[in-house]
Amino acid sequence: MLGLMQSQQLLISSLIEFADRHHHEGEIVSRRVEGDIHRCTYRDVARRSRKVANALDQMHLAFGDRIATLAWNGYRHLELYFGVSGSGRVLHTLNPRLHPDQIVWIANHSEDQVLCFDMTFLPIIKAIHDKCTTIKHFVALCDADKLPADSGIPGLQSYEAWIAPQSDRYEWPVFDENSASSMCYTSGTTGNPKAALYSHRSTILHAWASALPDALNMSARDSVLPVVPMFHVNAWGLPYSAAMTGAKMVFPGPAMDGKSIFDLIESEKVTFAAGVPTVWQMMLGHMQQSDLRFTTLKRTVIGGSACPPAMIAAFNDVYGVEVLHAWGMTEMSPLGTVCTLKNKHMTISADEKMTVRLKQGRAIYGVEMKIVDDSGAELPWDGKAYGDLLVKGPWVIDQYFKGEGGSPLVDGWFPTGDVATIDADGYMQITDRSKDVIKSGGEWISSIDVENIAMAHPAVAMAACIGMKHPKWDERPVVVVVKKPGAEVTRDELLAFYEGRTAKWQIPDDVVFIDAIPLGGTGKMQKTKLRETLRDYILPGV
Numbered sequence: 001m002l003g004l005m006q007s008q009q010l011l012i013s014s015l016i017e018f019a020d021r022h023h024h025e026g027e028i029v030s031r032r033v034e035g036d037i038h039r040c041t042y043r044d045v046a047r048r049s050r051k052v053a054n055a056l057d058q059m060h061l062a063f064g065d066r067i068a069t070l071a072w073n074g075y076r077h078l079e080l081y082f083g084v085s086g087s088g089r090v091l092h093t094l095n096p097r098l099h100p101d102q103i104v105w106i107a108n109h110s111e112d113q114v115l116c117f118d119m120t121f122l123p124i125i126k127a128i129h130d131k132c133t134t135i136k137h138f139v140a141l142c143d144a145d146k147l148p149a150d151s152g153i154p155g156l157q158s159y160e161a162w163i164a165p166q167s168d169r170y171e172w173p174v175f176d177e178n179s180a181s182s183m184c185y186t187s188g189t190t191g192n193p194k195a196a197l198y199s200h201r202s203t204i205l206h207a208w209a210s211a212l213p214d215a216l217n218m219s220a221r222d223s224v225l226p227v228v229p230m231f232h233v234n235a236w237g238l239p240y241s242a243a244m245t246g247a248k249m250v251f252p253g254p255a256m257d258g259k260s261i262f263d264l265i266e267s268e269k270v271t272f273a274a275g276v277p278t279v280w281q282m283m284l285g286h287m288q289q290s291d292l293r294f295t296t297l298k299r300t301v302i303g304g305s306a307c308p309p310a311m312i313a314a315f316n317d318v319y320g321v322e323v324l325h326a327w328g329m330t331e332m333s334p335l336g337t338v339c340t341l342k343n344k345h346m347t348i349s350a351d352e353k354m355t356v357r358l359k360q361g362r363a364i365y366g367v368e369m370k371i372v373d374d375s376g377a378e379l380p381w382d383g384k385a386y387g388d389l390l391v392k393g394p395w396v397i398d399q400y401f402k403g404e405g406g407s408p409l410v411d412g413w414f415p416t417g418d419v420a421t422i423d424a425d426g427y428m429q430i431t432d433r434s435k436d437v438i439k440s441g442g443e444w445i446s447s448i449d450v451e452n453i454a455m456a457h458p459a460v461a462m463a464a465c466i467g468m469k470h471p472k473w474d475e476r477p478v479v480v481v482v483k484k485p486g487a488e489v490t491r492d493e494l495l496a497f498y499e500g501r502t503a504k505w506q507i508p509d510d511v512v513f514i515d516a517i518p519l520g521g522t523g524k525m526q527k528t529k530l531r532e533t534l535r536d537y538i539l540p541g542v
């Protein structure tokens, strides 16, 4: 017997329609490429996203056609999020931090028809437009008078001139909720990039689950600052969950330095911010130098790479901001786990709470996870056994776009490439990416643990641990360190700092000081590049 409830397709257009009706005065604040601060409301975004939909119709773009963006976080990008997906096309967010050749490869692979880009990226577009063989229309996200006369890009038009003549009335089409809505290519640390192709259903369910109190806890009383880019994994779905809850949105545009982010948090009374550790590292550095304090920020979600304990402590103890350590990946839309405490943790000591907060957290409803050994056998949830982490759920990929790489699933589960423990309370802790684990004398050393200890030293700004070939032990850890400006620490002092903080055999064999650790397109340390830099390095005593 079937239930007798209404059946409605879960479509992205419903989010902006809801925000328009119930939170029309909700503010959307953007720092623009032009440098100024732009203010509008959900009503304005709804109106203008309907104009985008009409403009796309007028270009005769088909259902499912890919519309690419190369853009910072801002209101025009948000309008494209709703206008493109809502009208049945697929929003393809390109990552401007990739090499131009990679951008060309990706745009051709996804067969983009339109490319909307921020003026910051005009030089890239000038260099690549004639290699992007499927793109028919280039749109610059600016006013008509900001458009350069001599760009050399055929048919280039400004976004404002493109949407100005369009009606702001539009009947959002109703279609199968499993239709594709947006896509994002993974960073492709190995082989060619592969795309996760999200659906309307997966996007709405992900937004719903991630807004819950024990996940990101979003509400109409929040002012949300996604520092995580809208060009990578849909800014962790925040544009959708904010529209779903009516939260104010604050967009940093291109200004991602510590001072600009801090100033925006204060001026826009931000209560909730989201970013990767490297961004927060810069902001905390700025705050320490200038002895600043937050007045409104309550919580910050940190993920993308492991959040060092020193950062959690700084936010928590010094600035009174709750850190939500979160884990996920492109293939998971991205949210998998968030570290929020349970009732039983309310009475434990601050140190014990810290032990819990360091973990990547509990699965949010909708995500199933398990850890397995090399033979695929499931390992116990005891907080000690570690193995490959596998996940499944309605916002986890089934396969990559165009079936690239064959089926990624193992018995219906998606292997994340991460190695983790899960404790009896369901808190998952990443010990490493499987390719970064250091295998020393048959035992595994977690590169994250080695990095976290170095990061706790007051003179260390950033640390990366990599395994180096060793004739006897197979591999031994070396920690590559960037010092804080003006701070000093020697190799021996740092190695002595490890004493008592970890098992003796897990202490790195050496420290290498370096000016900067290479970061990838999503702000993560690029260990492959680091290994190349250190290819002539020989371990002491080898």
Ligand code: ADP
Pocket: 186, 187, 188, 189, 302, 303, 304, 305, 306, 307, 325, 326, 327, 328, 329, 330, 331, 334, 360, 416, 417, 418, 430, 432, 433, 522, 524
């Ligand atoms: P890519 O590595 O291709 O850039 P993602 O941006 O999707 O892909 O990154 C996903 C990976 O980032 C995860 O598999 C995991 O290794 C790492 N990661 C994400 N969040 C965390 C976290 N909180 N702690 C440790 N690692 C994390």
